[in-house]
Amino acid sequence: MASRAITRHELTRRREQLHDLQRYLAVLEADHDGARAKLLGFRQRYLEALGPLMRELDELEGQLQQATALLFEALKRQGLEAPMPAMPQAKAWPEIPALPEAVPLPPEPTGPLTDLPPPSLKTLYRRAAMRFHPDLAPSGPEREVCEQRMMVVNDAYANGDRGRLESLLLAAGESPEKVIGGPADAVRAWLGLCEHMVQGRIRIVQAQTAWLHSQQMHQLRIAIERAETGGMRPLDIMAARLRAQIAERRQELYIGERVGGDARLAADFLRQRYRRLTGLGLG
Structure with a gap:
């Protein structure tokens, strides 16, 4: 069955649509990469300013948990009950992955102009006559073959x-495009596949960008940069709070390592630590 022709206008329109999709995708990818770069830059600046203090605080929390466990076991051996708070979990920043590599679009089918429609019956007849007319053949057996074919x-x-x-023209070596038209179906399939691939890539980029914007670190970056625009120094404030917490944990650790000989003080220490970590009171 002959291929349905694709007009030059339709081919141009579909190519423009594909190019519009690709331009839109390029904008989305640039927006994503810009947002990711900002987030990575902010994370680096945040960790440089606060990372050492956060690590020091985490180490103190670990030492406090060891001291707490020792007090808990000591009270347990004495038949006394006291709460054993769980170790607070340090929050880790999630990885910020780059976009996956895009699958390249397949090459456009090659060949003659794809807007050549199947020739008319009259055109096919003229082409057949030019190939098989006896007057155009030399005398002899070849002329007789042409006479028979011309009758057909x-x-x-x-x-x-x-x-x-x-069938006669194709068997004689005529170009298929001149007999049944250009490879329109192949071009249509190529255009449809490319559009599908670009639209799928657009959905991936949009989902990844939405994920970036949903991250707590993104919200923190926005808040800190907004505060800095207003003349504040939020990272310095956060660093001061961390230093205050470190001082409190050191004092807490100092107490926790020295109340083991007094069951009542040890139980009070565990209750206070439980209350601080959970925000819950004990009856």
Whole structure:
């Protein structure tokens, strides 16, 4: 069955649509990469300013948990009950992955102009006549073959038998595009596949960008940069709070390591630590 022709106008329109999709995708990818770069830069600045203090605080919490466990076991051996708070979990920043590599679009089908429609029956007849007319053949056996073929051509044209004319021309070596038209179906399939691939990539980029914007670190970056624009120094304030917490934990650790000989003080220490970590009171 002959391929449905694709007009030059339709081909141009579909290519423009594909290019519009690709331009839109390029904008989305640039926006994503910009947002990711800002987030990575902020994370680096945040960790440089606060990372050492956070690590020091985490180490103190670990030492406090060891001291707490020792007090808990000591009270347990004495038959006394006291709460054993769980070790607070340090929050780790999630990885900020880059976009996956895009799958390259397949090459456009090559060949002659794809907007060549299948030729008319009359055009096929003329082409067949130019190939098989006896007057164009040398005398002898070859001329006789052309006479027989021309009879078939005339009969096919008289009966509107396009298939026979196509078969004769193709068997004689005529270009398929000149007989049945350009490879329109292949071009349509290529355009459809490219559009599908670009639209799929757009969905991936949009989902990844939405994930970036949903991260707590993104919200923190926005808040800190907004405060800095207003003349504040939020990272310095956060660093001061961390130093205050470190001083409190050191004092707490000092107490926790020295109350083991007094069951009442040890139990009070565990209750206070439980209350601080959970925010819950004990009856």
